[in-house]
Amino acid sequence: MKNSKGSLIRPVPLPDSISRPVVTPLSPSVVYASDTPDDLDAQYEGRTSGYTYAREGHPNADVLARRIDLLEGGTGGIVTSSGMSAVTAVMMGLLKAGDHVLGGDQLYGRSLRLMKQDLPRLGIATSLADPTDVAAMEAALRPETRMILVEVVSNPTLRVADIEGLASLCKARGILLAVDNTFTTPRAYRPFDAGADIVIHSVTKLLAGHSDVTLGYACAADPVLQKAIYDFAVTTGLTASPFDCWLAERGLATFNLRFDRAEANAVALADHLATLPGVKRVLYPMRADHPDQARAKALLGARGCNMVSFELEGGRKAANAFTRAADGLAFAPTLGDVGTTLSHPASSSHRALAPAEREALGMSEGFFRVSVGLEEEAPLLEVFTRAVAAARGAA
Incomplete structure (x- = not known):
């Protein structure tokens, strides 16, 4: 921005500096000023680089x-x-x-x-x-x-x-x-x-x-x-x-670390859920009982990801009891958080499908998707043990 005498609304330019920020600066500006129409033409025509309007x-x-x-x-x-x-x-x-x-x-x-x-x-x-x-x-x-x-x-x-x-x-x-x-x-x-x-x-x-x-x-x-x-x-x-x-x-910046920790927790959780009475089935790509395990290993190698799905006996009644008892876990339609979250497709992501359509895809009222987070393994497994027991008691 050019210097100008007097008091203007627009801010003065940032001070010159021989150093640079280590963290990317936040740039909330909606618009970016150019010096001349020729300069703006050059940007739009790709002859120079720059920004004009944040939507673009x-x-x-x-x-x-x-x-x-x-x-x-x-x-x-x-x-x-x-x-x-x-x-x-x-x-x-x-x-x-x-x-x-x-x-x-x-x-x-x-x-x-x-x-x-x-x-x-x-x-x-x-x-x-x-x-x-x-x-x-x-x-x-x-x-x-x-x-x-x-x-x-x-x-x-x-x-x-x-x-x-x-x-x-x-x-x-x-x-x-x-x-x-x-x-x-x-x-x-x-x-x-x-x-x-x-x-x-x-x-x-x-x-x-x-x-x-x-x-x-x-x-x-x-x-x-x-x-x-x-x-x-x-x-x-x-x-x-x-x-x-x-x-x-x-x-x-922490993606690799988060992914690896959550994935390790997911492996442990899937194996643990498979041992609990009241759990009808567990889905995790690296498990031997997964229908696509061979392809998962061919595509993903040793990477099973952080997602685990499972089905409770007892339908919606058991599902309600499970989420009430799952202290410390967020029952929320999301995934990838640092904390473990529970999703119930029949009432959230796939609620627009008719019940028969959901059933055909394997999503019953007792079906949950778990996005496994970064918790310590032992207390995480204990929460699921208690919650599954509560669901079994309510079924």
């Missing part, structure tokens, strides 16, 4: 996006206002009326709603198939199929998609493969390495890790596709908050 980009979003790019092996990703806004930017930025998109049949509840209700009314056809079965996915393709959307590990039944098989199928058919990597994160799996075209995250969850931000991320391997995603997000205002981006970047 700001420093904190760009710093966070570049950090996630490095983790995922991508380039030019964009941070958006939520995980679902990232999914929406991908879909609406790349699809048009007359296209068909095929989704995994156990996507996150709001992704399922987008597929079943919102895209069809805009002229985009959708259908669902089992992502663990490439033949079933191939059978569901149509001549107008433009994209397949799957999660590496499904929410909340923890089925493991055949990402490598789907990548080969998409390449052979000229179809885009979009992969939601929220559960697995690049600590466990990098979809671009397997041939995915697009990677999506709810940064809100494990990457940020403290339940205090709401953000998403989307990155396409092809810069032309990425520009289309960016243009839709900017046009429709799917803007990420600078403060949320700043917090999420801070969260990433």
Whole structure:
């Protein structure tokens, strides 16, 4: 900013300094000033770099996006206002009326709603198939199929998609493969390495890790596709908050440590739950009784992630008793927090599905998804022991 005499409203420039901050500064400014119209033209035309209006980009979003790019092996990703806004930017930025998109049949509840209700009314056809079965996915393709959307590990039944098989199928058919990597994160799996075209995250969850931000991320391997995603997000205002981006970047500093600790707790919890009377089944990808264990080991190696799902005997009555007795655990529809959280899909993420639809997907009234946190192992297991016993007594 140019110097001026007198008292003006706008602040004076920051003092010159030979040193620089160790922590990324928070930049809440909505607008950025240029010296001349020629300078502004140069920015918009890509001849120089800079910022104009925060809806189109700001420093904190760009710093966070570049950090996630490095983790995922991508380039030019964009941070958006939520995980679902990232999914929406991908879909609406790349699809048009007359296209068909095929989704995994156990996507996150709001992704399922987008597929079943919102895209069809805009002229985009959708259908669902089992992502663990490439033949079933191939059978569901149509001549107008433009994209397949799957999660590496499904929410909340923890089925493991055949990402490598789907990548080969998409390449052979000229179809885009979009992969939601929220559960697995690049600590466990990098979809671009397997041939995915697009990677999506709810940064809100494990990457940020403290339940205090709401953000998403989307990155396409092809810069032309990425520009289309960016243009839709900017046009429709799917803007990420600078403060949320700043917090999420801070969260990433401990991401590896948090992931490893939570994963170790998840292994212990899954094995412990399997021993408790009143628990009908336990789902964890690395367990021998998981239907996709072989694929999980092939894709993820030793990484089982921090999510555990299980089913209680006794239905909703047992579920209510369980959450009442689970002292110190948050019953809340989220995941990836430093503390363990409990989610009941029938009353939260998948409540929009009819009971018969939930049952067909394996989500009964006694079904819970656990996002395992960073607690000490022994007291964590004790809480579940007491809560399951209370549920059994109420059933």
